[in-house]
Amino acid sequence: MTTSKLPATVRIVEMGPRDGLQNEKQLVSTNTKVELVRRLERAGLKAIETTSFVSPKWVPQMGDNSEVLTRVLAAAALGVAYPVLTPNLKGFEAALAAGAREVAVFGAASESFSQKNINCSIAESLERFRPVTEAAQAAGVKVRGYVSCVVGCPYEGAVAPQAVADVAATLIEMGCYEVSLGDTIGVGTPASIVRMLEAVAKRVPVEKLAGHYHDTYGMAVANVHASLQMGVAVFDASVGGLGGCPYAAGASGNVATEDVVWLLNGLGVDSGIDLDALVDTAAWISAQLGREPASRVARAVLAKRAKAACA
Numbered sequence: 050m051t052t053s054k055l056p057a058t059v060r061i062v063e064m065g066p067r068d069g070l071q072n073e074k075q076l077v078s079t080n081t082k083v084e085l086v087r088r089l090e091r092a093g094l095k096a097i098e099t100t101s102f103v104s105p106k107w108v109p110q111m112g113d114n115s116e117v118l119t120r121v122l123a124a125a126a127l128g129v130a131y132p133v134l135t136p137n138l139k140g141f142e143a144a145l146a147a148g149a150r151e152v153a154v155f156g157a158a159s160e161s162f163s164q165k166n167i168n169c170s171i172a173e174s175l176e177r178f179r180p181v182t183e184a185a186q187a188a189g190v191k192v193r194g195y196v197s198c199v200v201g202c203p204y205e206g207a208v209a210p211q212a213v214a215d216v217a218a219t220l221i222e223m224g225c226y227e228v229s230l231g232d233t234i235g236v237g238t239p240a241s242i243v244r245m246l247e248a249v250a251k252r253v254p255v256e257k258l259a260g261h262y263h264d265t266y267g268m269a270v271a272n273v274h275a276s277l278q279m280g281v282a283v284f285d286a287s288v289g290g291l292g293g294c295p296y297a298a299g300a301s302g303n304v305a306t307e308d309v310v311w312l313l314n315g316l317g318v319d320s321g322i323d324l325d326a327l328v329d330t331a332a333w334i335s336a337q338l339g340r341e342p343a344s345r346v347a348r349a350v351l352a353k354r355a356k357a358a359c360a
């Protein structure tokens with residue numbers, strides 16, 4: 050099902066403030082989180098997943114969710130969406146009270162991961178999401194859906210493409226405007242990603258699919274390229290390659306936003322993102338966390354700048 054033409058434009062959904070930071074052991078200050086969003090806006094990101102309304106006992110790093118979202122929305126940039134994760138009605142109500150205009154429900158294609166991540170089976174999770182999508186619709190709030198473990202699960206191993214298609218189709222039927230397909234542990238390769246996308250695309254139009262690829266085995270950019278060739282035009286990515294899921298030990302961050310932008314620039318596909326400003330942001334947030342940016346592109350651009358400054 051490859052398409053000969055790549056999409057002319059791609060929408061990147063920035064994961065840094067949520068997926069990127071949720072697994073940081075040291076609590077990141079609310080000021081730093083808000084400043085990260087501001088810098089991402091200035092780099093041209095139009096969708097920035099800002100926080101998650103999950104239990105602070107499960108994910109302490111997101112415990113300042115209401116304050117982060119309220120402060121971000123108080124100076125929202127024109128045309129930028131600030132989705133937040135909401136696993137259930139309680140999370141949705143708290144997100145709505147903080148002003149959310151877009152939320153995301155998150156399920157999985159693997160039973161064990163669903164239990165570890167959100168403490169319920171896949172079927173129970175879908176039952177919990179339905180009242181969220183109904184309440185969101187009544188409040189005029191957009192809902193995005195996620196499916197985790199689309200090629201592999203940290204507890205069960207390989208995941209059948211059909212299981213991914215079933216959950217994705219149910220999320221769309223429930224009213225999600227788009228489903229993001231998460232290779233949570235980054236084990237996918239172009240071949241397994243294409244097999245999975247072919248199964249899902251039989252049930253959900255490709256225009257409603259997004260790729261969410263972690264870079265554990267260094268395949269995420271290749272997986273983005275393979276997905277582009279199948280017509281997928283929305284990708285989740287995390288500045289500086291930050292991140293990891295608390296319930297997928299050893300998995301590294303999302304594909305770095307700057308790596309995706311470098312790929313897209315090379316392909317002549319427009320993302321509307323300023324690579325230099327993005328690399329500055331990767332360097333800034335990595336310094337806040339006391340490390341170098343993980344991404345190859347950020348390190349290469351920063352090294353080139355340092356060399357030019359010495360010349």
Ligand SMILES: CC(C)(COP(=O)([O-])OP(=O)([O-])OC[C@H]1O[C@@H](n2cnc3c(N)ncnc32)[C@H](O)[C@@H]1OP(=O)([O-])[O-])[C@@H](O)C(=O)NCCC(=O)NCCSC(=O)C[C@@](C)(O)CC(=O)[O-]
Pocket residue numbers: 068071101102103104105107108136137139140141155166167168195196197198231232233261293294295296
């Ligand atoms: C889903 C729950 C809440 C179920 O947790 P639970 O314990 O089954 O919930 P419960 O309904 O039995 O309630 C237990 C307690 O949690 C509270 N509670 C209940 N709901 C909420 C809420 N929304 N916000 C705040 N508090 C909440 C509730 O009020 C109660 O408090 P208590 O009476 O004990 O004081 C829990 O399992 C949880 O928070 N899990 C965290 C999941 C998470 O954030 N995972 C990481 C994000 S997903 C991800 O990274 C993957 C993704 C999306 O990026 C894609 C990919 O890469 O694959």
